[in-house]
Amino acid sequence: MSDKKLECPECAGSVELKADTMEGEIVQCGDCGVELEVTKGDSAFALQPAPEEEEDWGE
Amino acid sequence: MSDKKLECPECAGSVELKADTMEGEIVQCGDCGVELEVTKGDSAFALQPAPEEEEDWGE
Amino acid sequence: MLVVKIGGGTGIDYDLIADDVSRLVRAGNKIVVVHGGSALTNEVSEKLGHPPEFLTSVSGYTSRRTDKRTLEIFEMVYCGQVNKGVVERFQQRGVNAVGLSGIDGRLWEGPRKSVIKVIRNGRKMVVRDDFTGKVEKVNTGLLVSLLEQGYLPVLTPPAISYEGEAINVDGDRAAAMTAAALSAETLVILSNVPGLLEKFPDESSLIRKIPADEIEQFMDVAKDRMKKKVMGAMEALADGVGKVIFADGRVENPLTRALEGEGTVIGG
């Protein structure tokens, strides 16, 4: 897939996805800096705000 | 190993071990019919009375 | 009090069983679950490069060759994957299960058969480093204390020898001993057959009712693993358990249906 341009759900700025972007990857919006999660719509990628991080960890 | 002749520990009769006899195998004395266990002495096989069987079983 | 043995054979549906048992526990029945794991143990043993070997005793019984390595794999499957999988299913259904093996708290204790005589590749052999045995003593104190605190005990082989070694024991007969020790009214053995079949594997030849004093005559009808279940039933009935039911563990509400008589009801 060639580089893709998507709209940032927070600030409507344009977010460019590199060709090798994967589902579940976190990208940052160049305009507002928010962290976005790449999800898989029916066919194309989509963007949603990335979840907050909670600090604890398994073994 | 060619066929081996050993002495029965019960009746001193002679017990013939086939060439492919294995350690732990149970053989019967031709003379007194007792069950004997083939054990491994330092180099050669030896004979001792085979243990009694207890009926119960694991899964 | 009710003891339910869940077989380890393929086709057993743990979710259906957990649904039914959970309903009966919530309805106030005191239940102890016992499970196996033989099918899975064979698979894992193969993958771990220690393929299972089954020994046939001189009198025709088969059992798993259980050297030290086999016992470790046995514990991984029975006490790890299967036991905790069953406990997790009950927790998800609001029943507070506690999974234990016969080693824990010396729940199932008995003699280890230090020597066994077998037919191996056509030879009659003596095997010494085999860790099999049988259950003679059940730690009912621990079980009753858990039941009184509202827990559902989920038990699994192995058991423990008087010398403190883990030993492979027959799950059905361990369940029978547990039922007897707890003076349970009923022992239900769920497996991947509808019950004791006159002409195995013809499922329509199901034997529905056997008076307690006639069970011995069915020893030779029972094939292989079912033989041990019949031995377990005989021991349970002899030790005061009200009745023993062999029923199908692959159907919905398997325990409820067994208690309503679907399967082979012995005694009672």
Added chain:
Amino acid sequence: MLVVKIGGGTGIDYDLIADDVSRLVRAGNKIVVVHGGSALTNEVSEKLGHPPEFLTSVSGYTSRRTDKRTLEIFEMVYCGQVNKGVVERFQQRGVNAVGLSGIDGRLWEGPRKSVIKVIRNGRKMVVRDDFTGKVEKVNTGLLVSLLEQGYLPVLTPPAISYEGEAINVDGDRAAAMTAAALSAETLVILSNVPGLLEKFPDESSLIRKIPADEIEQFMDVAKDRMKKKVMGAMEALADGVGKVIFADGRVENPLTRALEGEGTVIGG
């Protein structure tokens, strides 16, 4: 009351630990044992064709990628081979151990982290089907009832989420929560290092004493897995545990020597 965590790393000598703990139990000490099994889990995962994957969180913590299949293997090793191996060792030394996972009786309960953010092959990723979490609640009622009946509880991950799912939790911090919940005087963490080292892996750089209120400063001295042990120590001390000792699990009488101050003693 004393809680002892036995690390799962290579080099840990379970027989020496069992000798020492058995002596202390027979001398009347109330003890709860917690163990791990990470080294062995890696080995078995490889052999079962599901090689372990370790994720690094955005803030630098590593943890085992725990999807459903990993959890089954985790249970096979922790709850099966290791737990029953430890219980068997105590039984052979005349101590009546009872092995339980955090799922049993909802012994260790807490939230499952349904979403985690990690660096995976250089990419920042969101992982959703991971079964990890932490222990927030300890079923002390079950533990106290077992201790009062004279049993030695031997506990192991996994724990259980509030939704009733098995979750992978950090054994050291589960031990810390258990020590706090039982108001233990001491939590001892035995692993394959002599204690907290100023300059890892130089064992002569052992830090011997740390006042409770200074432990936080040592977070960055601690490398990787030791970081979680330090976090566990901080939580234990904050929740009322008298002192926490990091000591060497590869030596003779490891627990007795730790209690005599050999290792890193924090607080107390």
